[in-house]
Amino acid sequence: MRVMLQITEDGKPHKAKWIYTGLAYAALLFAVTWAMIQPEITPRPELTLVLGVAAAVWLGAIVRWWPVWPRQRAWAVVAYLGLLALNVGLIASSDAFTAYVWIGFPYAFAIFPARWAVFAVTSNAVSTFVVQSGALQSSPFVVMVGVAGPVIFAGWVAGLESERREKAISQLTEANRRLASAMEENAGLHAQLLVQAREAGVLDERQRMAREIHDTLAQELAALIRQLHAANRVREQPEQWQHHMDQVRLMAERGLSEARRSVQALRPAQLEKSRLPEAIEELARNWSQASGVPVRVETTGTPEPMIPGIEVALFRVVQEALANIANHASAARAGITLSYSDDVVLLDVRDDGAGFDPGATGPGEDGGYGLGTMRQRLLGVGGTLEIESRPGEGTAIGASVPAIRAEGAP
Structure with a gap:
């Protein structure tokens, strides 16, 4: 997981830099003061004071040009290497700086991604420990293989796992974003389909009514007109005229009934019974x-x-x-x-x-x-x-x- 305390969402340095810098200056001031009043642990106080001033200046440079990874990758590496070198020098000049060199740990995670932060932390821990204990002069191989090697290997594995998780989280975030986008698009399509379905339903109903009117009213009216014409031709023959008029009445009644059934979307009367x-x-x-x-x-x-x-x-x-x-x-x-x-x-x-x-x-x-x-x-x-x-x-x-x-x- 990449630690992003060093920047905000708008790309500007995060307020955490002021917290880290304040802690660093406080620890440095305490360590220098302790070293100056404890001559037995500070063989060369003038060198210790010079290194303390250099560390203060270097901290000021870091806070002035706070490294933003990865845009300022080269400066981030230089900034931390300078901090590490000063830590080694200070701890070598006086044991009092044990109270200060730990500042390299939070700075490592504030400046670097997780994988590289582990190496930075390991370098700070191993170098200050070796210098303070004098183990490098007596057993350099033991220091490299028994201390630095396992720590670096563990840090590398932890960094790989952290980046793997970061990648998985990034992919999951992207998948969620795409899913949200797809859901929004589907919601729009659903609304569009509802509109189209309503329009199609209206059109289908119009076509149904048109067919029903044609099959009922139009046909009955056409047949009724034929009967009226036929009745008009036999006006002088009462029996035939009455027959046609009876047909007219039956057709009109049947047409009215079918029209009502069509409006109600019912089956034709003949099929009902x-x-x-x-x-x-x-x-x-x-x-x-x-x-x-x-x-x-x-x-x-x-x-x-x-x-x-x-x-x-x-x-x-x-x-x-x-x-x-x-x-x-x-x-x-x-x-x-x-x-x-x-x-x-x-x-x-x-x-x-x-x-x-x-x-x-x-x-x-x-x-x-x-x-x-x-x-x-x-x-x-x-x-x-x-x-x-x-x-x-x-x-x-x-x-x-x-x-x-x-x-x-x-």
Whole structure:
């Protein structure tokens, strides 16, 4: 771990330098005074005094140009080597400076990173001990191998471990910063997705309402207008006129009911009270009575309840196909086949009417609905739509949807 007491966050020297310098001067003054009043431990007091003054000047230089690692790396090394040399000289001149040389320890950690601070501390401890004890003259090898070597090795290992931890902490800090940044970005994306989801929901609801209005109100109104025109042509024939007016009343009531159900996003009334094959038969029967075109309904396979979305889509496709036959085909007859299998449900609606060219029908030519509405409904439940038709040869519409059975169905 790097000791950073020497600087503040703005890069200026930390107040700790004043604390260290104050302690150093106090210890130096005490040691010099003690050395001067104890001649028995100070053989050469004049040399001791000169070294004390030099140490005071050197401390002033350090505090004046406080080393900031690593920008002032060279000055930091010089500053500490000078402090170390003066410590050795002072302890050699008088034992009184035992009270001062310890100042090299906090200065080491204040100036250097951890790994190098350990070497600085070791150098200060070993050098002052050797000089004070005189061991260097008597057993230099023992001092180097038995004292300095293990201390330096231990310091090196401790420095490596400290830097490893520092690196891990730095990486963890960076990871936390990136995580915080990612969380902020994700929060922004989440808010954006919520806005887009709301907009998409509004668009989906608009499309749903447009399809429902087309499949209910628009078709019922178109059929109602046809009945009114037909009634107008037989005004002189009371029975036929009454028949058409009865159809008008039934269509108006049915259209109103379907409009209400569409607004409430409910299933068509026929599907609420009947299964899909019976609902299609009822729809075809009512349509045949109104249009005068006979229609044959056939169901193959084993009918099973499907999820509501699939049954509604198939029902609306039949409804739209029959409306197109009444409006455009001029057909003499029509047929509907509903086929159940294990994997898919197939629907086929055909007529022998005027037919048309599917490739010539561009988007928007039917007001944006009709065939496009069928495709959208089927696409919403994973289905497909195929159209086979030629002018003068009738039309066949085929729908295919996955057989997703309703919950509880066998």
